[in-house]
Amino acid sequence: MKPIRADFKALFEAHADEFLADLREVLRVPSVCGAQTFEAPFGIGPKRALETVLAIADRMGFRTGQVGNCVGWAEYGPDETQAPTYFGILGHLDVVDVEDDWHYPPFELTQVDNMLYGRGVLDNKGPFLSTLFALYLIKTQKITFKQRVRIIFGTDEESGSQDMPIYLAEHSAPYAEFTPDCKFPAVYGERGLLDVQLALPITDGSEQQITAIEGRFAKSYLPDHAQLILADGTVKTYHGKKAPSNAPKWRIMCYRS
Structure with missing residues (x-):
């Protein structure tokens, strides 16, 4: 992998506190899948996380939108009339539930030495938000793209990705994409999910x-x-x-x- 350009590294370091503040805000939302309720198909937590990140993306000056109160997007580059297709970056804001086995508050950002702790720091709020922030820094430098880049953030990856068909019912799929989930760049795509139940008879009583x-x-x-x-x-x-x-x-x- 190529080393980070010195000017990009210096740019990020100059805005590191801003990134950590946004990450702290997103981590504080306990976006665990819950019962469907009004305008929140996967529960209040995931819906709040969606609204939080859309507000951050709006503040950064991106074109934004949402579908079905469960998938949001932030976009940079030429508009749809100039670039009908787009390159996608796919992430998710929902997290797995927590138990009482944490050493640090799970829904707070805790920094110890050079490590960050909190539910979603690795999967997937941290990597996802770093991608959004990187695109924001590119935007501040007025670097132009020939193609649209759309960052898509769902709210149901941990429970089966039922949000993606809702998004694809209204928007075309990207011509190419990657997923900054978990241990990126070692992980750069979502695996398929097989959900089965096995029933075997017990014959010995x-x-x-x-x-x-x-x-x-x-x-x-x-x-x-x-x-x-x-x-x-x-x-x-x-x-x-x-x-x-x-x-x-x-x-x-x-x-x-």
Whole structure:
């Protein structure tokens, strides 16, 4: 990868506090998927995050818009009449829910040494906002583009990306795009998602011994503990390491107590 140009690096460093202030504002919105409500198809949190970033993009002087109260966009370059197609940068503002296993407040920006902590710093508010900010700095230098560049930000990536069909029903897809999600540039695109349920019969009669299986279960991660409650009142607790569902090699329950 090419080194960052010295003038761009100096430009960012001169505006670093401005970027951190915007990131802090976006992180403070607990944009966890919630129940659908009025003009908020994926809950109040994701809708508030959408409004927050649209306000930031408006302040930066971009052309902006939103679709279905769940997908926003900020655009720079020639307008649609001059450039019918556009290059896309796709990010998302929703985050996975939190538990009480944080060392720092999850919905605040905490800087320790040279590290930033907060829910969404890596996935995906931090990388997404850095892209928006980079385009803003390019804009301040009056650098012109031959093609439109549109940054698209959804609010349902963590729960299945049901927002993207809503966007594509009103807007064409970009001719090319990348995704600054998570460990960019190692990650530059969204993976496909297969959501299946498997049902297997238990033929030895042992299911009659089980009353319930309890724990905090979600599609996005494997919990670090679960309880098996037996018909005779016995409770067996299993502990392991919490891991994202997209990293199967980490999904091992380590020990039992």
